[in-house]
Amino acid sequence: MVVQAFYPAQTTVSVDRKVARNPLLHIASNVRRNIKIKNTKDNMKTFLTIILTSFLGLTAFSTAQISDKIIYKGKTYKLHCNPLESYFNKNPDKRPKSEIMSTALWRGYVATFKIKNKQLFLKDIKVMVSGKNSYKKWKSVIKEVFPNQKEIKIDWFTGLLVLPYGKRINYVHMGYGSTYENYILIELDNGNFNKEKKFDYNKYEEFKEKQFQAFKKTDEYNKIKKEIQKETDSDEFIDTFLKDFVINYTTKILTDE
Known part of the structure; x- marks a missing residue:
């Protein structure tokens, strides 16, 4: 490799x-x-x-990552989460093998999804391969990962999909840290569409604050905080961490304000 x-x-x-x-x-x-x-x-x-x-990925990395894609209401968006990762973590033998491993693609593949009839489906999985004269190209491997399946519903995924779009406001050279002008947030339950919310950047930041305040009222917050306190006794650090990435570990939209 x-x-x-x-x-x-x-x-x-x-x-x-x-x-x-x-x-x-x-x-x-x-x-x-x-x-x-x-x-x-x-x-x-x-x-x-x-x-x-x-x-935000499989290993610690400090390079901005190539995102998965999702087709939603006829448009293609970046996807700032990776719904296939939970499947590959449970089925490591299914993870596609890539000839080229890029520091910008530690998971090794780019998946394309589509929401159809209020359900999340997988359309394709591609990996980078070597072509002529060291030219790099993309190769579809979806039939190798899911043979004999025409439609692949992502029925194991429960959580929030983050779809950034519009102008990039700030580039961050790691993970999915860059921020964008607008966001769509989609709530899924076992691959089934529940609801969506749309935000501009400022409203998205306000939403994350409200989401975090709602999360603080749950038993899960106390459980996670207690565990993190084994690593650090800084309440300020713990709350900053949980607030900044509240979308990544909450599976539902907790506030409709």
């Missing part, structure tokens, strides 16, 4: 590829084992950055 760096090399921290039931806690624990960080404000911010880049 060729590892292709499409961006300048960055320092990364290795974490276990296996995702636990609560990946947020799993990553925090693994990162703590790999690095020594004191509870200063700057170092906690560094810790936060490493955890979040880990949380």
Whole structure:
């Protein structure tokens, strides 16, 4: 396999590829084992950055990632989450093999989804392969991953799909950290469409704050916070972490305001 760096090399921290039931806690624990960080404000911010880049992918990476795609209401959007990852974590032998592993694509593939009849379906999976004169091209491997299946419903996915669109407001060279002018948020339950919400950037940030405040009232918040406190006793850090990435670990829209 060729590892292709499409961006300048960055320092990364290795974490276990296996995702636990609560990946947020799993990553925090693994990162703590790999690095020594004191509870200063700057170092906690560094810790936060490493955890979040880990949380958004299969391994810790510091390169902006090529996103999956989704066709929704006739338009194609970037998808700032990866619905196939939970399937591949449970079925690692099914994960497609790529001839080229890019630092901008640690998961190794790009999936295209479509919402049809209020259900989430997989349309294609592509990997990078070598062509003539070192030219790189995309190859479909969906039939290798899901042979003899005409329609593949993603019925294992329950959570929120994040569809950014419009002008990119701020580029962040890691994960899906860049921010955009507009967002569509779609709530799914076992692959079935529940609801959508649309935001501009400012409204999206306001929504995340309200989502976090609603999440703080749940038992799950107390459970996660108690576990993270084993890694750090900084309540400010814990709440900053949970608030900034509330969309990634909540599975429902908790506020309609």
